[in-house]
Amino acid sequence: xSQLDPGVxxxxxxxxxxxxxxxxxxxxxxxxxxxxxxxxKPNFLSTSxxxxxxxxxxxxxxxxxxxxxxxxxGGIDLSVGAVMGCAGMYSAYFAQTSMNKHWMVAVLVxxxxxxxxxxxxxxCVSYFRVxxxxxxxxxxxxxxxxxxxxTDAKPIPSLSTEFKFLGGGNIGGWLPTAIVIMLVVLxxxxxxxxxxxxxxxxxxxxxxxxxxxxxGINTKRIICSVYIISSVLAALAGIITSARVTSGVTSTGxxxxxxxxxMVVIGGTSLAGGRGRLWGTIIGILLLQCLTNGLDMLGVNxxxxxxxxxxxxxxxxxxDGLNAED
Amino acid sequence: xxxxxxxxxxxxxxxxxxxxxxNFQLKAGxxxxxxxxxxAGKSTLMKALAxxxxxxxxxxxxxxxxxxxxxxxxxxxxxxxxxxxxxxPVEELSVAENIFLGREPVxxxxxxYKQLYRQTxxxxxxxxxxxxxRTKMKALPMxxxxxxxxxxxxxxxxxxxxxxxxTSSITNREVESLFRMIADMKARGTGIIYISHKMDEIFxxxxxxxxxxxxxxxxxxxxxxxxxxxxxxxxxxxxxKSQFPKVEVTIGEPILEVRNLTLAHQYEDISFTLHxxxxxxxxxxxxxxxxxxxxxxxxxxxxxxxxxxxxGEEVTFKSPRDAVTxxxxxxxxxxxGKGLVLPMSICHNTTLPSLRKFTKSGLLQRRAEGNxxxxxxxxxxxxxxxxxxxxxxxxxxxxxxxxxxxWMMTEPKIIIFxxxxxxxxxxxxxxxxxxxxxxxxxxxxxILVSSEMPEAMGMSDRILVLSNHRFxxxxxxxxxxxxxxxxxxxxxxxxRRNDDDRSDVK
Numbered sequence: 001x002s003q004l005d006p007g008v009x010x011x012x013x014x015x016x017x018x019x020x021x022x023x024x025x026x027x028x029x030x031x032x033x034x035x036x037x038x039x040x041k042p043n044f045l046s047t048s049x050x051x052x053x054x055x056x057x058x059x060x061x062x063x064x065x066x067x068x069x070x071x072x073x074g075g076i077d078l079s080v081g082a083v084m085g086c087a088g089m090y091s092a093y094f095a096q097t098s099m100n101k102h103w104m105v106a107v108l109v110x111x112x113x114x115x116x117x118x119x120x121x122x123x124c125v126s127y128f129r130v131x132x133x134x135x136x137x138x139x140x141x142x143x144x145x146x147x148x149x150x151t152d153a154k155p156i157p158s159l160s161t162e163f164k165f166l167g168g169g170n171i172g173g174w175l176p177t178a179i180v181i182m183l184v185v186l187x188x189x190x191x192x193x194x195x196x197x198x199x200x201x202x203x204x205x206x207x208x209x210x211x212x213x214x215x216g217i218n219t220k221r222i223i224c225s226v227y228i229i230s231s232v233l234a235a236l237a238g239i240i241t242s243a244r245v246t247s248g249v250t251s252t253g254x255x256x257x258x259x260x261x262x263m264v265v266i267g268g269t270s271l272a273g274g275r276g277r278l279w280g281t282i283i284g285i286l287l288l289q290c291l292t293n294g295l296d297m298l299g300v301n302x303x304x305x306x307x308x309x310x311x312x313x314x315x316x317x318x319x320d321g322l323n324a325e326d
Numbered sequence: 327x328x329x330x331x332x333x334x335x336x337x338x339x340x341x342x343x344x345x346x347x348x349n350f351q352l353k354a355g356x357x358x359x360x361x362x363x364x365x366a367g368k369s370t371l372m373k374a375l376a377x378x379x380x381x382x383x384x385x386x387x388x389x390x391x392x393x394x395x396x397x398x399x400x401x402x403x404x405x406x407x408x409x410x411x412x413x414x415p416v417e418e419l420s421v422a423e424n425i426f427l428g429r430e431p432v433x434x435x436x437x438x439y440k441q442l443y444r445q446t447x448x449x450x451x452x453x454x455x456x457x458x459x460r461t462k463m464k465a466l467p468m469x470x471x472x473x474x475x476x477x478x479x480x481x482x483x484x485x486x487x488x489x490x491x492x493t494s495s496i497t498n499r500e501v502e503s504l505f506r507m508i509a510d511m512k513a514r515g516t517g518i519i520y521i522s523h524k525m526d527e528i529f530x531x532x533x534x535x536x537x538x539x540x541x542x543x544x545x546x547x548x549x550x551x552x553x554x555x556x557x558x559x560x561x562x563x564x565x566x567k568s569q570f571p572k573v574e575v576t577i578g579e580p581i582l583e584v585r586n587l588t589l590a591h592q593y594e595d596i597s598f599t600l601h602x603x604x605x606x607x608x609x610x611x612x613x614x615x616x617x618x619x620x621x622x623x624x625x626x627x628x629x630x631x632x633x634x635x636x637x638g639e640e641v642t643f644k645s646p647r648d649a650v651t652x653x654x655x656x657x658x659x660x661x662x663g664k665g666l667v668l669p670m671s672i673c674h675n676t677t678l679p680s681l682r683k684f685t686k687s688g689l690l691q692r693r694a695e696g697n698x699x700x701x702x703x704x705x706x707x708x709x710x711x712x713x714x715x716x717x718x719x720x721x722x723x724x725x726x727x728x729x730x731x732x733w734m735m736t737e738p739k740i741i742i743f744x745x746x747x748x749x750x751x752x753x754x755x756x757x758x759x760x761x762x763x764x765x766x767x768x769x770x771x772x773i774l775v776s777s778e779m780p781e782a783m784g785m786s787d788r789i790l791v792l793s794n795h796r797f798x799x800x801x802x803x804x805x806x807x808x809x810x811x812x813x814x815x816x817x818x819x820x821x822r823r824n825d826d827d828r829s830d831v832k
Contacts, residue, residue, distance in 0.1 A: 191689075195689045195690055196685075196688060196689060196690060197681045197682065197685055197690065200674060200677075200678070200681060200690070201681075203667070203669075203670060203674070204667045204670065204674075204678055207667035207668065207669045207670050208663075208664075208666065208667040208668060210663055210664045211663070211664050211665055211666055211667050211678075212667065212678070213626075213645075213646060214624070214626065214646050214656060214658060214664045214665070215646070215650070215678040215679040215732070216645075216646050216647040216649070216650030216651070216679045217647070217678070217679075218645070218647055274667065274669045274670070275669045
């Protein structure tokens with residue numbers, strides 16, 4: 001570049017080892033994990049297992065992708081698991097064969113629940129200045145209550161075939177619908193985050209709220225919107241889950257918020273906001289799902305799995321912290 | 327023997343070497359001024375000494391012994407203390423608690439507050455500082471916070487004290503007490519490294535002067551061996567003809583009219599008119615309501631009474647967004663707090679308010695954006711290896727130019743500058759003044775808020791003075807005099823003098 005200051009010498013712009021590790025650490029971890037699993041259990045890379053991992057990743061991933069938007073603004077959304085369960089139940093209710101409704105109605109009801117709770121979260125956090133942790137903790141409880149109220153906590157059986165296709169079906173006989181939905185969502189989210197003004201404003205709001213405000217950005221609207229995105233994606237995950245397990249169950253989504261946060265954090269997005277990457281979240285999603293699936297195949301006890309996953313999350317953030325010192 | 331001897335210090339950030347083997351020596355009981363333009367490497371060199379940055383090459387010797395400095399606590403145990411340009415006290419704690427933070431006197435496992443306050447009182451007395459150890463830090467003005475910081479350094483037996491722009495945000499009277507303190511410290515044998523851009527201060531306080539340029543040594547002089555002209559010349563490597571490139575321009579029709587604007591406790595009944603081609607100076611003491619008024623002109627706060635007319639039409643700004651769309655730009659006083667998104671790149675910061683221009687059917691045109699930023703960056707002479715680097719990798723002056731670049735991109739009709747050259751070297755200052763003049767000459771208008779009298783008088787066509795939240799006088803360029811301005815600044819303060827001027831109360 002011609003405008004560069006001649007007085008500043010430019011060395012070869014190689015990355016230091018630290019930077020390399022913090023940028024690609026999770027990716028390297030994922031690749032190593034796959035190699036190790038393949039060596040131990042060649043079945044790990046069988047078509048059906050890969051399909052299985054990706055299908056479950058898609059459901060969890062929807063939450064993590066939405067969470068990435070929220071975390072980038074410096075917030076957090078604890079209600080996603082409850083929203084997932086809530087949307088799952090309400091959509092299942094309208095998808096019962098006895099209701100005799102079009103499957104789109106069920107989907108719209110589910111997404112609508114996400115929209116309502118997300119807007120509620122967003123308005124609380126941005127316009128009423130409720131701290132995100134508290135606001136979404138409250139709506140988590142509200143969503144859970146709404147879920148139980150619908151059927152008095154009883155499961156909803158016998159859903160219509162068209163609805164069930166959303167979770168268990170394969171497009172063209174081999175590609176799970178859930179994966180297709182996830183890919184479409186990802187394409188939209190990547191475009192939003194990196195190709196539009198909106199995405200740039202999200203980074204700006206998270207990086208310095210005051211500077212963003214002074215630059216003429218409607219910061220309240222940006223903050224409000226990310227909670228809507230997060231809730232709608234969580235609702236989508238709930239609908240797919242109900243369709244997959246072919247019934248509405250009130251416990252759907254329980255504890256999923258922590259998983260989603262872990263995936264975002266493994267991907268290198270800073271909880272302080274303003275710094276992070278969507279592809280990192282994708283790696284976070286795959287890393288956690290491969291780990292779960294692999295440990296299952298090896299027959300590792302679930303309780304040990306929890307301990308291992310805890311260390312993985314902390315380790316990933318430690319690696320990322322190496323670069324934060326400068 | 328030298329107190330500090332730094333030789334061949336090297337340091338790189340993001341693959342760019344910013345110190346190319348710098349040498350520096352400090353003798354006991356002296357003040358050594360460190361000067362240079364923004365990005366010359368002064369702060370980086372001092373942060374290496376204070377353990378904030380780990381340097382990549384070279385040797386630091388303290389009292390003749392090679393010192394391993396890996397962290398601020400290493401530096402502290404070697405007697406090095408740094409008074410940062412931007413202070414960061416624990417605001418909710420008292421003066422005493424701040425001074426002894428982490429080393430509180432303890433009795434049976436509990437903090438011995440009696441002892442804490444007694445020791446603090448003794449310390450403050452010995453430094454002739456008249457303040458209550460129980461006062462919360464946040465209740466103190468900036469200058470007194472700085473004094474506390476210095477007291478803290480002395481209480482830690484620091485014999486090497488680095489002061490980075492200690493006078494950038496304090497008033498003249500406070501500067502005097504700072505200088506008295508420096509004289510005391512010298513008498514005790516403490517060595518002081520003094521970073522500043524203010525020439526008059528340097529010549530008063532420094533025993534030696536070292537100048538850095540582009541990460542290397544230019545030279546070291548003893549007091550009296552060099553004058554202002556030579557010093558400026560050595561810093562920029564070229565002669566600066568005039569510090570203020572002010573040109574006479576014809577003043578056009580009114581562009582902004584403010585009528586009886588009022589916001590309780592911030593500013594009261596302010597009226598003025600700004601014309602095309604004009605640079606209108608706003609002067610007043612810190613706390614006189616200058617910044618508060620500007621905040622309302624930009625929609626950050628809303629006035630309670632009065633109106634704003636832009637090109638003859640009444641406007642109300644509900645948010646900065648409204649002001650930006652009406653062609654107003656605001657270079658804020660607080661660069662890091664309100665000016666820049668530090669984790670974002672230079673490029674993304676620059677286009678933040680003008681991103682709409684680089685959007686086509688909803689999508690960002692990143693090539694067009696990059697090209698426009700590159701053009702702007704080179705026209706403002708911002709020194710960086712790449713516009714994709716985070717803006718926090720730049721020096722203060724270059725960061726300020728990025729703020730300027732970002733507003734220039736919006737092609738505004740009016741730019742409000744609030745203390746645009748605070749903590750900036752002479753070279754960048756002159757560049758910013760030039761940009762300001764050229765911009766006004768194109769038929770735009772500038773509001774310049776400044777605490778530096780030479781700057782306000784050198785640049786403005788007219789000066790309005792605020793005193794105690796109220797309008798207190800107007801001067802045309804031919805009437806400018808420092809005495810007149812100072813008098814106007816105090817006009818509405820006589821009756822409340824004791825409230826506002828704590829140091830007079832004994």
